[in-house]
Amino acid sequence: MNTLTVIALLAASIHPFGKQPSEPLRADSISIYYSDETQPEKCDEGMTIEEFLSESTAPRFPDAYSQPYDSLVVALKERRARAAFDDFFDEFINIESVPCDDSRQLPDSVYEARLRMILSPIHMPYNEVVKRYIITYTTRKTLMENVLGRSQYYFPMIEEELDRAGLPIELRMLPVVESALSPTAISRAGATGLWQFMYTTGKVYGLEVNSFIDQRRDPVLSTKAACRYLKDLYGIYEDWTLALAAYNCGPGNVNKAIKRAGDQAEDFWDIYPYLPAETRGYVPSFIAATYAYTFSYQHDTAPAPTAMPLATDTVMISRPMHFDQITSTIDLPKEVLRSLNPQYKMDIIPAVGKSYSLTLPLGEVARFLENEESINAKDTVYMAQYLKPSRTDPSQKVFSLESFTYRVKSGDTLSSIAKRHNVSVAQLMKWNNLKNAHKLRIGQKLEIYR
Structure with missing residues (x-):
């Protein structure tokens, strides 16, 4: 039995949610940030999350949803989401020139053997560039702990949509590289959501964006749109590494790089030197994230606890509704509604002339339906500012958004x-x-x- 065979056998247990090492709850975990009407009088941008939590006077929910997740989302504004994304980008994507910590790496033969075990139509080679990213993803564990935690909620839905579209399941790691699985992530350029759609691209693929709703932040609809976009890109290049590069920097930049590389260019690595700096780190980061997720147990990385309810269902809303109508009636924390419905920017479901979905914890769906009449009756209280005299009958008031x-x-x-x-x-x-x-x-x- 040769050395490579031994390594492969040792690495054979690769399911990321098998027996996991126990870890204490981390207070420094990356969280999903949502806007809120209120904000602490003092919010130091340089403050650590631990310091913020220790000083925050934000209300804490004393129920099953009370996790570090809630105490963060109550007070931190969307600008914190932008700052969190910038930190993630600098730490895990834009690391081409960052020195590699050789003291914390495994032998090259181990990384190479494990990558070969991941069977995929997406070519994932091992080289010095990929190695740098693998070391980053497997040694800075906070990111992957949170990705593993959130993946339990998001990956089943993402995998289902990828399978329905006939796309490689391994593309589930793309929103990890794009947003660290945060549906409210906002890039420096304004790309938003799990899949980091720019405004124009989102509109092209049918995502509604206005003052009340941003469907780039809707996990399901943005995933469906991303599947269509990825399928279109693969149809252009017929190579997944080129399609991934184009997803990041646009087909125009990839086409320029192909022209500069010459007629023999066939994949990402052939055009690597001619791509924008960010894109040069994009495919290696995707490969490294796939490796770190697949071999999380081998690298002693456990899922961080998450307050996301894993069992959910949706109801359709056909009239304008404020989240406060729901929370004041069935005593469901608003932060739970926001976490499950991040597309509604002002806590309002703008259902005028069309219906929109509302995602609820599975155990709350029956209570919502039982109390739906009472919830709807509160619209004149919580939606009063949007009541206007009817143009046809001024004595009557109607909702106008x-x-x-x-x-x-x-x-x-x-x-x-x-x-x-x-x-x-x-x-x-x-x-x-x-x-x-x-x-x-x-x-x-x-x-x-x-």
Whole structure:
């Protein structure tokens, strides 16, 4: 029996959720961040998560959902999601020139043998570039602990959509590289969601984006759109490494790199020197993430606890509804609703003229349906600012979520703008997240709902 065979046999148990080493709950875990109406008076950007939690006066939920997840999402704003993504990008993608920690690596033969065990139509070779990323993913464990935890919620859905589209199941690791499985991740360029769709690409693939909803953040719909996009890219290049590169930097940049590399270029590694720096790290990061997920047990990496309920179901909502209508009726923490429905940016389901889905913990679906009449009856309380006189019958009020953009002119005040458009100052401040009614600047854009 040769050395390679021994290594392969030792590495044979590769299922990531087999027997796992026990780990204490980590307070420094990467979390999914959601916007909230309130924010602590002081929120130091340089503060560690442990320091933030120890000083935060944000309310904690005393029920089964009370995890570090909740205490973070209550107070941290979406800007923290952007900062978290930047940290992730710098630590796990943009590491081409970062020195490799040779003291914490395994023999090359082990990495190479394990990668060969991953049978996939996506070519995943072992080389010095891939090695650097594998070491990063397997030694900086916080990321993979959280990915393993979140994957228990997201991967079954992602794998089902990939299978339905006839795509390689290994593409489930793409949103790990894109967003660390955070549906609210926002890149420096404005790409959003699990699959990091830019606004224009998202619209091309049918994702709705407006003031109330961003379906790039909808785990299911964005996954369906990503499957269509990946299938289109593979149809262009007929090579998965090139398709992945194009997913990151766009087909135009890949085509330029192919031209510079010459007629013999067939895959990512042939055009590697001619790609943008970020994309040069993209495919190696995908390979490394696949390796780290598959061999998580061998690297003593266990899933971090997650507050995401693994059993969920959806109900269709056909009228405008605020999350507070639900939480005040069936006593379900708003942060749970936000975590399961990150696409609703203002905690409002804008169901005017069409229906939208609402995801709930499976155990709460029956309670929601039993109390649906009471929940709907609260719309005039929680949605009052969107009630407008009917154009056909002014004595009747109807919900209106249509908006237009007003540009502030010289001499304008918030009060004069509100009076001119038959709305209140409080509504203008709410719609535009204004903190001070007296601070306007010429040219400032305001969203006004009809």
